[in-house]
Each structure stands twice: as C-alpha cells, then as structure tokens.
Amino acid sequence: MSSSPIALAAWTCLIVAVGAMSTDQSVGDAPTDADRAAVVRAAVARVAPSIVTIETIGGVQPVEPAPGTQPARRRGGTEFRIADGPTSGLIYSADGMIVSSSFNFARDPSVITVVLADGRRFVGRLLARDSIRRLALLRIDAADLPAAEWADPAGVQVGQYAMACGRGFGGAVPSVSVGIVSALRRRSGHAIQTDAKLSPANYGGPLIDIDGRVLGICVPLAGGGGELAGVEWYDSGIGFAIPRAGVEAAVPRLARGENIEPGRVGVLLEMKAPESEEEGEAAPRVQIVGVADPSPARDAGLRPGDAILALDGAAVGDVPELQRRLSDVEAGTVITLTIERAGQSMDVKVKLAAARNIGSFPQPPPVGPPTTQPERPPPS
C-alpha cells in the first residue's frame, strides 16, 4: 500500500504553509502537528515489520585502532565505549538475510540473536563484514520474512524528507528521527548524507522516505577509517546511509563469507612545508615520513620525503583527508599517487594491501624540519 490520500493532502498543506512563511490560523484545513505525525507514523509502520532487533552476548571492547587511524573519541574527550545494545538490522531477503552495520559487531560477540517485529527470536550467524561501507550481513534460519521495500534510487534527491529508524531504544515500535537528505554520493560516492539524527540507536536500521521505503542503511562513516570511526559524529546532524547500490554490491560477497576491507599504503604521513626559495607562503602538504616493511609503499618505491599531491588524479588537501579517502578504497585496488620527489612530480601505482599484511616501520619517523634527503634509500 502507499500513503493514504488524506495524509498526503496534509503534507501538501504543511509544506505550502511553511513555504508561504506565515501560517494563517483561520484556514480551515491548515496542517497540524498531528497531520505531520500521522505521515511519519504511517511511514514507520510500513517499514517496521522489516526492522529487527539484534542482541549480542560476549565479546570485548575494541581497543586497538587500525594502523594510521585515530580511535573514535566521544565529544568531551573520553574514548567511545560500545554499550550493551540492542541494535538494529533490516530484513534484506525473505529467506533470512539480515543486513546491519558492522558497528554493531565491533565487539566480536560470541552469540547473536535476532528478534523479528512479531516477537519471534532466532540465532543469527554473522556471515561477513564490509569495513568500508560499515555493513554486516547476518543469516537466520527462517523463511517468508517481510523483506524491506526499497525506494527507487533514481528518484532520491537532496532536500527530500528522510527518517532514520532503529530498535536501539527498545519499545514496541521503532524509534524515528526526521530529517532530510543533505547530500548524495558522499564518502567517495558510497553514501547518502542526512540530517536525521543517527547514532547507535539506529545504526544498522533503515533510512526511509515519507512512504516508508528504504533509502539506505544507517552507518557511522566519518573519520579516518578505524572500527568505530564516525561514531563521534552521532546525533550531530551529519549522518550517513549506504544506498541500495552499495548494499546490492556488497551482499553477494558478504553472503559468500568474504570480508570487504579497506586497503593500506603502509606509510606514516605528516603535513610539512616544502623547501622553498621564496619567502614564506609555501603551504604545508602531505609528506611521507615513514615506510612500513613489508608494505605496498615499499613495493612501489615510495620513500620518506616524497610529497603526495594527488590520489587518483584528485588533489590531496591534508593528512586526515587523504587517510579518509584511502579508507574508502578496498584492499587489492591499484591506486595512483601523484608524488613530488626532488622537485619532480611523478605518478606511482600502488596496490593496496589489507592491514594485516602491513609490516612495522623500521625507523622512527624523522623529526624536525622537512627532510632534505629525498635520495635516501628506503628503510630496510
């Protein structure tokens, strides 16, 4: 079913009244908060049967951030600690595939249960994680499940209403936060951005349109790519959801048990000003100050002192930006880094490796002024 004509008419009135900038109380069919709430409730009710509650038992707090990344910090400075749940997931297929966010499994829980909207409880098996899109795929042994209905991706536009739903607060119906689509194709094209309030209360749950159809799966996705990166932006009005194309690309691989991991270059980076004959003004840029062994960087001949000017042809601003962009690129992908060495700029192809295949940094990173030994051999 679709939204009722009455609810739709209410929305029309609401939007017109707001658009006209002065709400005339004398108009008989003026919209009310109740009209708006009815539309929101109808949308949530439509998707609610497809939203599941995920409960986990066991596991530990993740403490080690991925190499080259910052641990997620909570506003106020204390480290973010994962709570005891519950968390949210969405029924992807009638035969028991549940899509959720990898954030919800960062503790590597030993037991996972999935509770359907009708109250039935199943044991869930975590098939695999996509650490780039922050998705996870579970399977439960059930059939004839109410799979969620997706919105047509071609119709999604900036400014349309978007609501984030989740089971993280418990209760009989999913929680809802109302916002709009803030931007499309964020995070190297992986994500929809919304100003609905996203947090552990709805990570793994759906972002829906006003008809209750799914726009994306809510995930934390800011920061430099650590396991919890992005959580520090919870409830900030900057939230991300993985749209249908990303979910459909990931699910078949995750279903085969294939984890999707970001690739690493294996370098330490700092912002350093280039040596310049001119007075001041030389803007600092991203420079390699250490190369891991083994690492793709070493294989590609990158050296301390090399400045990284561009990634795949797009200029690099600063270290956090480069790290964030790299966190969107899968291990095994060949990237092109445009570097400058001894005044010469050149393109270097680097085949990214998974974090577990990156060695240690043999020498402490040089300190002090920018290195002047671009010809120094790589550490051995």
Place this chain on the structure above:
Amino acid sequence: MNAAMVGLLLLVPLTTVASDPDTVPPVMPNSVAVAVERALPAVVKLYGATIGTAYGYGTGVLVSADGLVLTIDSVLLDASNLRAVLHDGRRFRAEVVRRDPVRELALLRIAGQRLPHLTLSPSQSLLPGDGVLIAGNAFKVAEGEETVSVFHGVLAARTRLELRRRAQPLDYAGEVLVIDAIASNPGMAGGPLLDTRGRLVGVIGPIVEAGATNTRLNFALPAEEIEPFLLGTASTRPAEPPEVASGGRGGKPYLGIRLFRLGYQKVAAYVDRVAPGSPAATAGVRRDDLVVAIDDRRVGSIDEYERMVSRLRPGQTIRLTVKRGDDVVEMKLVVGEQPQ
C-alpha cells in the same frame, strides 16, 4: 494566502511517489528539494589560511552574477591563496573586497561571469516555527568537487543576545535568527540561511557562545543586517537597538551616577553618589539604589552598566529600574551630556 498557495503549487514538481501503478499518483512535494535546487548552485566552499596542520575551510554564497561572494570574516580569509570551489566544481582564486569587523561579515570577489547567485530577501516575515534550510561545508564533509551539505530546521527565535567568543563579549548587538538546525559546526559559517522557498534571508554566523546560556549558538545574521554591508553603507559601529540608536545628539552620555567600586570587576551596580542637578538626581535616583535594568535590559554588573550607558545618546529618554530596599522603582530619565 490563497494566491501564495497557488503560486507555490505551480513551482513544485508533481512528484510521483507511488511504486504501485494502481495507486493514484499523489499531487504533493515530498521534500524541500525545490528550494534546494534553487539555492544550492550559489553556495561556494572556501579554502584559505592553514590552521594547525589542516586547511582552513568555510562557506560563502554568491550574491552577484559577476562573482561577489558573501561570507563571514575570519582568519580563514587571511590567506594569499584564498580559493572558492563552486557548486559545479569550478575553482577560483578569491580576493577580499571588504570586511565589517562588527558584524564579522566579509565580501569576496572571484573572477567569474554569469554565475548563479542569490539576492537578499527580507527575513522579517519569517516567524518562529517556520521551516528553514541551511547549507554549508560542515566538517568539510564535501570533498573535492562535492556539493555542500543541506540541513533542515525551524526558526527558533528572533532576538538580541550577548555573543561571546572564549568568554570575550563581541560588539555585535543587532538581531540574530536562532535556528534549531546545527549551524555551529566548523565550516558552516558564511553559508546561507534559506526559507523553504530557497530565498536568502540570512547568513550563518561565526562559532560563538550565547552569554545567556554559555552554549554554542546556532544562528544566522538576518538579511536586514547584511544589506547595508553589501551596499557599502554600513558603519562599523556596533549595530545598536533602535531605541538606543534613535533620537539624541552628539556628545558623551551622562547620567550623574557614581557606583560603588569595591575593587572587584563583577559586582552589582549599587549607586554610591548622585551628582546634584544631574539627570539622575532630577529623576529621583538615590544613594544605595541598585540599578537592575535600563530600558528593561538587565544590568548584571558595573561592567554591564558602563557598557550600556556608553551606548546611550544625550537627549534620549530611558527607563531606569532600581531596587530600593525591597521595592522596585522605575524612573524616566533624560540622558544628559558629559560636562567638559
């Protein structure tokens, strides 16, 4: 109202939201996308002075077809390589045309022609509760050629507030438009405040705290404060409440009140002495009165008293409220001119 409704309905696309072909295509917008489409091409990302180890960044809005960009004044602009990235990804060098240190506004120029731009629209008809949109590069989420982020909220209040930056009061005393969308994240300052038709009714202010709450304020400067700056007619004097700014002659204001000075800065404004024949004496102010308000604005300390009195104009009539024992006494007082 009816005319407005018809006009707006003509503007909005009749979005087909039904996925089921049997349902009647509803005639309604499901979004504020029309306003976004209208306004977003005029919003630019700004990159300037390096702050720490990261590039400084902010937002601006094109206000003329030939490249004038309105934004917020900040250290970001103190860069020789100030750059603007347009909605379509085009990059331009930007130069500062002028700055207003009180309103903290700045006007930049980029060398473009026939650029998408917005013109200021009065904010006065915007009422608390009305929907608004803000756009900006919060946390520089928009990378490379990506477009800035858009946020939806309502106007929370139109008011005058004491604004502070790291406990230092700012000079700006004009109206602010407080909104409930998060406008106080890094990168948002200088972005547009739009009504739900996409009209430019204000500019997102810098990151400051409200003295009244000691919390970061999500606010915009209203179009009415920006217009004189754009026209080049704004003075750099603090924007003052109209009742203070109107009436009066030149010269320094004089009430004839000396306050108790106890060596502390933050003490209440107790009257120590009233000069005979002064405006205060004529009005009936007495020793030991505690000044609690001038024109209904709270006087919290000697500092505040002096700041408020310094903004008065000789000849202006004010309402002085004092606490005398357990009574509150109100007096009308004509501000005099400081004797030479």
